[in-house]
Amino acid sequence: MTGLTSPSLGCVGAPRLLAGLDQAPRLDRVAHLTAHGSLPRYRPDELVDLSDNIDLRGRGGAGFPFARKLRAVMRSARGGDGQTAVVVNGSEGEPSCLKDTALLLHAPHLVLDGALLAAAAISAEDVVVGVTRTDVEQSVRAAIAERGPAGRRVRVALLPERFVTGEGTAHINGLNGGDTLPSGQKVRTSERGLGGMPTLLSNTETFAQLAVAARLGALDYRTTGLPNEPGTVLLTVAGTTVVETPTGAALSYILDLCGTDPGQGVLVGGYHGKWLDPGSARAAEVSRQSLDSLGARLGAGAVLPLPEDTCPAGEVARVTRWMANESAGQCGPCVRGLPSLADQLEDAIRGGGRTALDMVETRLKAVLGRGACSHPDGTSRFVASALSTFPDEFRDHALGSGCGRRVLGALPLPEDESPERLVVDWTLCRGHGLCVDILPDVVRLDADGFPAQASMPVPGRLRPKALRAVRRCPALALRIQD
Structure with a gap:
């Protein structure tokens, strides 16, 4: 995946x-x-x-x-x-x-x-x-x-x-x-x-x-963490970084440690999880009690901030389509209901009007409580939470104005093909190697300590790190290119 x-x-x-x-x-x-x-x-x-x-x-x-x-x-x-x-x-x-x-x-x-x-x-x-x-x-x-x-x-x-x-x-x-x-x-x-x-x-x-x-x-x-929730927990932040943290740590601090921030909102608990608006994300702690109070739960520990420069509606639609394709293929509400939900959501964000948004709500309710596992319910909750957290975004798309932003793939999917690439200017590169320290999943060095490729695809979820690599290059040899 x-x-x-x-x-x-x-x-x-x-x-x-x-x-x-x-x-x-x-x-x-x-x-x-x-x-x-x-x-x-x-x-x-x-x-x-x-x-x-x-x-x-x-x-x-x-x-x-x-x-x-x-x-x-x-x-x-x-x-x-x-x-x-x-x-x-x-x-x-x-x-x-x-x-x-x-x-x-x-x-x-x-x-x-x-x-x-x-x-x-x-x-x-x-x-x-x-x-x-x-x-x-x-x-x-x-x-x-x-x-x-x-x-x-x-x-x-x-x-x-x-x-x-x-x-x-x-x-x-x-x-x-x-x-x-x-x-x-x-x-x-x-x-x-x-x-x-x-x-x-x-x-x-x-x-x-x-x-x-x-x-x-x-x-x-029990010397680490909260008295009623002792110990540490592992989080996967932005689909790239695994962080061990004591319970009770501020979620915003974890994001800052990983070089990001709440952006437009934070998805907690993965693709069966709940969206937190930026204010809630800044107030949240890594604990069951804190997240329960916000209507969320940590689940398997996935924490996904949504950057300011990507389209929330498009990101949610991508994941919904992938989740529909991941159906086990044995229950009608999952086999037919989730693809129908994905279709209706895509129709809405392409300018399908208020009726299309209303149909999304209808599809959400149609799959609840009717599967052999939690996949239909979890996918429905994910979409419902997004509609609640980004109401203006979905309304603007449904009414045809949209947000004008591209979908960068900030929510990781296995088939991610990024429209952006990290490009090396060989006339400037001096082989300092800082880029590989920041982007080990993108940059590989050759035997001489220089980037092994002149142009490397940057998954959307790694874009903040790619920007940091560009800024930190002492020779100014890197740039991001469409």
Whole structure:
């Protein structure tokens, strides 16, 4: 979806999940133990208590308490033959989110530590890491090999790269050899999951947080973050930068750290998330309580500021069309309802009038609560939130005047083709290399330390960084060109 883009990394305060990555781009087994130390042993009841004491919740979107998942799997195992499994959901089907990818690429052993700790607590023999990127698969496979005999109970599986792969039942269906589609059934994975066994399923960051907490203990873990929401959280900002921050940090500070600002508004929680207007974004903190008060939630940790120079209506229409194309293809409201919603939205912003905008509202209501998974509801909420946050923009487009701005692709999509390029003037370039420090996903250096290409496409979401590279070039050798 996002190709093989590797995110930039950043921290607010002392890193926990990202500890040691200032010394090496990837922590192998030895570097991991040097940075984090050995993993203590926990009895099952102790691990449940630890998860309870730090209020550890799933970091994949739903925020379900991890201790409740542990207890549920243990109960199911007692009522059956005792066999259980652990599944790490490492699929990020959304182009705006790269935090789990960052962990599995750069600190895979921390994730494996948490998964094996949980496996020991529920007596699971099978531990599976489900991923969708080949580079992530290779990193996890290498980490398993680095563990020697201890890694034999862990395997990694490559699943299709699509939005719905991250949905719990779709993920399990794919690992079981079936189609990677939501089941639409109400059976919990804690009752029947991998191979029909009671399964502890959670996302990558959750297991990494468990491994950190196990080393620190509840009291030390609580020294960072809010009293009622302790610890750190990983955010993906603008689809490019993964930041570890204590809970309670100001969202505006995180944006500033990443070289951006709230712009016209900030989408929190990704493409099933909620838009915050600039004032709300400046007032928001990185916490459930703060975002709840604004009608938003952090979800999988995607934070997407919308720059001033792009068209909000066009950006929302692009994402809506992509979301419609990402349908699992098995429910009418999704298969037909979401493309109809995308059609109506595009018609409205092309000047379809107030009637077209009214039809968008009708389409939004038609898909709610009618799918086998949350995809139709989430897409509907995304569009409804945009209509509420940018009412003047959509009205002006519907009435034919528009906003006069281009769509720059600030909301990342996998098929992004930027109309802009970063161009090098060879008569001026002196090979200082600052451009690659600012834009590692765009600029590559040759063996002599000069940019390897004279013209490089700039994805819309990286435009602010490209402008910074142009300004910071000591030789004034860079420019952005249509």
